[in-house]
Amino acid sequence: MTSRTRHFFHVIAFLAAAFLYAPLGTQAQTSSAQSSTSAHGERWLHVRVISTNSKGETVRVNVPLELAEKVLPAIDHDRLHNGKVRVGCMDCDGVDVRTVFEAVRSSKDGEFVTVQSNDADVSVMKKEGMLFVHVHDKNKPKHSQVEVKVPMKVVEALLSGSKDELDIVAGLHALAGQGDVELVSVKDDENTIRVWLDSKNVTTD
Amino acid sequence: MVLLAKIALGFGATVVLAGAYTFREGVLRVDVDETHGRGQHVHVWVPAAIVPMAMHFVVPRGRMLEAEERSAKFMPLVHAVAKELQKYPEAELVEVHDGPQYIRVRTHNGNLLIDAEEPGQTVHVSCPLATIDDVSRELATLAPAS
Numbered sequence: 001m002t003s004r005t006r007h008f009f010h011v012i013a014f015l016a017a018a019f020l021y022a023p024l025g026t027q028a029q030t031s032s033a034q035s036s037t038s039a040h041g042e043r044w045l046h047v048r049v050i051s052t053n054s055k056g057e058t059v060r061v062n063v064p065l066e067l068a069e070k071v072l073p074a075i076d077h078d079r080l081h082n083g084k085v086r087v088g089c090m091d092c093d094g095v096d097v098r099t100v101f102e103a104v105r106s107s108k109d110g111e112f113v114t115v116q117s118n119d120a121d122v123s124v125m126k127k128e129g130m131l132f133v134h135v136h137d138k139n140k141p142k143h144s145q146v147e148v149k150v151p152m153k154v155v156e157a158l159l160s161g162s163k164d165e166l167d168i169v170a171g172l173h174a175l176a177g178q179g180d181v182e183l184v185s186v187k188d189d190e191n192t193i194r195v196w197l198d199s200k201n202v203t204t205d
Numbered sequence: 206m207v208l209l210a211k212i213a214l215g216f217g218a219t220v221v222l223a224g225a226y227t228f229r230e231g232v233l234r235v236d237v238d239e240t241h242g243r244g245q246h247v248h249v250w251v252p253a254a255i256v257p258m259a260m261h262f263v264v265p266r267g268r269m270l271e272a273e274e275r276s277a278k279f280m281p282l283v284h285a286v287a288k289e290l291q292k293y294p295e296a297e298l299v300e301v302h303d304g305p306q307y308i309r310v311r312t313h314n315g316n317l318l319i320d321a322e323e324p325g326q327t328v329h330v331s332c333p334l335a336t337i338d339d340v341s342r343e344l345a346t347l348a349p350a351s
Binding site: 049064067071 | 304
């Protein structure tokens with residue numbers, strides 16, 4: 001083998017090794033970086049449904065908010081267009097939802113709705129920039145508790161679109177600016193449903 | 206003799222480089238195992254690098270057009286999801302247990318992994334997100350304008 005051929009062989013061997021080991025290097029970096037806490041600034045929306053019935057159904061969904069923000073505008077189906085959903089019920093039974101929300105937004109913290117009956121207890125309150133809805137359903141054979149906590153900024157963003165539509169992308173964008181928060185909690189004898197926001201890319205339960 | 210050695214070296218190096226490049230792009234893998242009766246076992250491993258090219262040669266033109274027409278309206282969505290998911294190379298996305306049925310969708314090392322199990326059948330799919338991105342972009346581009 002001539003010296004030129006040997007030199008050529010070394011170059012080829014180096015290139016082949018570089019190509020072969022490049023993915024391993026990436027993999028090693030990725031593995032070391034992997035943890036339950038995602039990269040800086042990432043916000044994850046988690047949905048967890050746990051059923052204690054005989055089948056023991058469990059659903060875990062983890063969605064990066066940024067991904068949802070980017071993907072939603074690509075969906076053009078039924079009532080969802082360009083990240084906005086047409087609800088057609090913003091003026092329900094003569095009640096203008098926007099006007100009601102505007103009144104709630106500009107008012108001081110407090111409990112706005114309290115309904116107590118044999119069937120259910122319902123309360124709606126505003127506290128520290130959050131809108132709380134609490135429903136205790138007594139009517140079902142198995143009592144259920146529903147708690148919804150929505151940052152006012154998110155509601156505001158949802159209603160920022162034109163009339164009769166909710167701007168989901170704007171809502172998600174506003175949600176991304178919030179800290180860790182449990183948005184929805186539903187509990188009854190058989191099911192537990194949670195929707196929450198944090199910076200972890202896995203469900204730690 | 207030296208000439209033969211040079212030819213062999215050139216050929217060998219080309220094969221090594223081509224192989225290294227091909228597998229560096231990842232592998233599209235589909236495993237289907239049926240365990241009931243005379244269950245079928247399908248195991249397909251395809252280098253992801255050749256998928257976008259192979260689409261044009263392996264799939265008949267008629268079928269390709271049909272696929273493009275049928276998938277056209279979904280491709281922008283698939284493309285957006287694949288493109289964004291590449292930013293999350295390690296993520297648990299969906300996990301569903303329903304009695305004996307189980308579905309898991311996650312990303313690992315830049316691959317989208319789908320595992321589905323039910324009594325008598327298991328399906329595992331692994332595909333590099335970059336490949337899904339390439340293919341969806343290509344199908345979206347080729348689709349007739351509506």
